[in-house]
Amino acid sequence: MVTTDSGLPEGWEVRISNSKNLPYYFNPSTKESRWEPPEGSDTEKLKTYMASYHTSAINRSNLSSNQDGRIRCAHLLVKHRESRRPSSWKEPKISRTKDEALAILSDHEATIKSGEKTLGDIAVTESDCSSARKRGDLGFFGKGDMQKEFEDAAFALKVGEISRIVETASGLHLIERLE
Structure with a gap:
């Protein structure tokens, strides 16, 4: 109850x-x-x-500066039942199919591209990652810190760019390069 x-x-x-x-x-x-x-x-x-x-504003004093080839990104994650861990802060058991997750993330992508909302705006309530509380902000990371598919897409972005939909073992992501 x-x-x-x-x-x-x-x-x-x-x-x-x-x-x-x-x-x-x-x-x-x-x-x-x-x-x-x-x-x-x-x-x-x-x-x-x-x-x-429980959505914290990004505390910039806790973020290290971009040094040693590290970048800063935010992401919007939609998990599905084949994800490595099919649960999230929002749902104890995720049962949606990969195709359903793709449709959800495609809708979010269209909303972002239209300018109606930002990736961070959507991540706060819709991302299946605990980084949702930080508007999807993952902080700074370097090569070898993330799953290969995520890392390849993130490092290919210019600051301000948003990736195409990226698939990893964790689920489906949209990635925004912040710094």
Whole structure:
């Protein structure tokens, strides 16, 4: 039974990770913690709650400068049931097909290209990555830090450009080069 406006089942709460500075789900009575929502969550309520209360603005003081060939990107991830980990902060079990994920991401891509919303605007509520809380911002990374397909696409972009849809073991991505 969901008892709060957060959409979480009774006994669950949102806490902030000390190591990653990201929200996670915790049940104080069972001491269980997890990145994905617990079973029984109302995902629509949870999505709204997380977007309202746990979306952090990018803290630029925590971002290192672009040095040693490192770049900074944001992404919008849509997972499917064949993804390496078919769950996310929004959904404990993702059951959509790869084709359904592709259709969802294609719609987001069209919205971004039309100028109606930015990748970051959409990522906050729609990305299946925990970076959604940071508008999809992954921070700085270098060669060898990401999955090869993601890295190849990201390093091929110029600052301000958005990739075509990129497939990795994690799911389907749109990538924006920030720096």
